[in-house]
Amino acid sequence: MDLLRANPVADDLAARFAAAGHRLYLVGGSVRDALLGRLGTDLDFTTDARPEQVMALVKGWAEAVWDTGIAFGTVGAAKAGQTCEITTFRADAYDRVSRNPEVRFGDTIEGDLVRRDFTVNAMAVDLSTKELIDPHHGRAALENxxxxxxxxxxxxxxxxxxxxxxxxxxxxxxxxxxxxxxxxxxxxxxxxxxxxxxxxxxxxxxxxxxxxxxxxxxxxxxxxxxxxxxxPEVPALRLEIDEHHQHKDVYEHSLVVLEQAVDLEDDGPDLVLRLAALLHDIGKPDTRRHLPGGGVSFHHHEVVGAKMVRKRLRALRYSKEIIEDVARLVFLHLRFHGYGKGEWTDSAVRRYVTDAGDLLPRLHKLVRADCTTRNKRKANMLQRTYDGLEERIARIAAEEDLARVRPDIDGNEIMRLLGLPPGPLVGKAWRHLKELRLDQGPLDHDDAIAALYAWAAEQGLEVPAAGQGEPAEAEQVDDGGGDDQSR
Structure with a gap:
């Protein structure tokens, strides 16, 4: 049986160990994957050689060697595009308080395999004979x-x-x-x-x-x-449903949304999208209210849910970027349902795009995945409506640069026109013009200046003659907004 299909790196390494009087075995997940026909370039080996002997055998043969795992009996080596991890037989003992073992080296392949996690990972191939060693029937478990x-x-x-x-x-x-x-x-x-x-x-x-x-x-x-x-927020979705207060099984719904989000992925697994799909309704248990007549409401569950997402993902030590992306998707996932049959103004469409920022493609997928109704007519109507929204977004984006919505006047020109020094007031003016840009779309330069002067007058500022204001400092200033795509 040749699970390795004449892998020259494994064969060459096995020959080196054999010449030194040691046995080398392909082991664990590598054997499992080989049996599944998907052996990759990361190979796991085990051997009777002790770590210092392994180091001596791979030095001069491997293109790179590392010993970061040597305390646990593991030596790493790279050769011909393949990564090899070679671990001395282990016979560890655990204190059963932590998960850290007292590392003990073993003497037999059988003793090494019995300490592994699952039978499908407790197989080895003797590289000198190509014999499969399977004392725990891992191959049968794999087949079944x-x-x-x-x-x-x-x-x-x-x-x-x-x-x-x-x-x-x-x-x-x-x-x-x-x-x-x-x-x-x-x-x-x-x-x-x-x-x-x-x-x-x-x-x-x-x-x-x-x-x-x-x-x-x-x-x-x-x-x-x-x-x-x-x-814990996931099992909490299994809300009790009694005969008087009917509502969709939120736990089952969330699992279906997860499955449907997976089906919409373009290029491999998207962790952010999948987290958002699983957790998008976790605010519902805390916001459920029973209504007269047997109805149920979950008002603002997206707001509560976004806060809960941040708390849970922080506790799990996810990166700040993942936490904020998932929370923002959860916060925005209901926004589309205010679209009705297309009643949004172009201003509302701009805000939808701007608030989503670079998450817009994921938001499209999440909203579509969130349609789990069994009523085919209703489901088709929702999908067609979202098709219409995407078409409007594409049309407006073609006319305006929606990917980078900014005011029609930058911070430096605001200072010049109003005679202001750098400071919070410039940022406030910038944000006002951005809101105007979102509401009305692009303004020509004269209209933008007129709008700035109108705002300044409302603030009680002295409005100079057009073009007469001079900046207090001739430097680039922080207008307080940046791209401000999260607003």
Missing amino acids: RVLDTPATPEESFADDPLRMLRAARFISQLCFVPAPRVVAAMTQMSAEITRITAERVQVEISKLLCGDDPRGGIELLVDTGLAAHVL
Whole structure:
């Protein structure tokens, strides 16, 4: 069996180890991916050689060598466009308080494999014989799309609770089904995830959301209780629905929106869009109000939801850029529903575009994904209406530079015309002219000057004769606005 299809880097490396009296195995995710026919350029190996021996063997052979993981028995090497991580057999012990093992080196491949997270990752290929070593039936699990653990899941998850999140991530990435005993252990031990740092949790959630079946991964987190510890706003969407207060199942709706957003992606997984799709309605539980006659309202849930998004994503240590982008999409996702049958003025369209800024393409996808009604006539009408909005945006953008809406007069000219020094008043005038630009579209220069003078008179400023004002300082000034696309 030749899983590597004559990979020269692996073969050459194995020959070097064999000549030194050591065994080298392709292991873990690399074997899994090879069996799935998608082996990449990142190769994982394990060996009986100790780290210092591995370093000696790869020096002079590899184009680059690094030892950042040597405390855990791992040496990295790059060769011919491939990245190799070579780890000495491990037989770790865990304190079961943190997830940090007491690193112990092992002596057998079988002992190394039993300590791995899942059976599909507990296979190895002896590179000297090309024999598949599969003591835990990982290949059968792979063929049957079942996720199970080599040891009992209770032992595995007690050693490293992060494996529970990894289980949900693999459900999403590989479209597997978790073994019943894995689900039972995750449910029983869900609180153990609090031993894991927020940064580690965030990485697994991001990978889960960017998998082929993010819904499956999220459902496993919610059903086992893990989400209550890492994304509590999601299970909170499962609002109780009684016979007198009917409304859409917000949890189910959010999962459908996530699926539909994935279908609208243009070029691979978009983490920001997927986070926004999953979390766009998390403000609903806190804003639900029962109305006379059995109705339900969620007024301003987009405002509340944007604040909740910021709080949760900060807790998960997401970057400031991701946090603000997701929060802004959540805040804006309802705006379209005020469009009606196209009643917005051009001014309202400009504001929609300006408020979305560079998130506009994602906002288009989120709004379209948010249509989950089973009424085909209503769904088609909503999609046609949004088609019309996009056409109006394109038309106005062709006539005006909507990607960079700025006033018709800049800060330096404002100072010259009004005889003002740099300061807050210049920024205030700039913002007034920008609002006018959004409301009326581009003004010719004389009309913009007249509008500036009219505003200045309302502020009680002395309005000089046109063109007579001089700037107090001949320098570029901060007009207080920048591109100001977030307004």
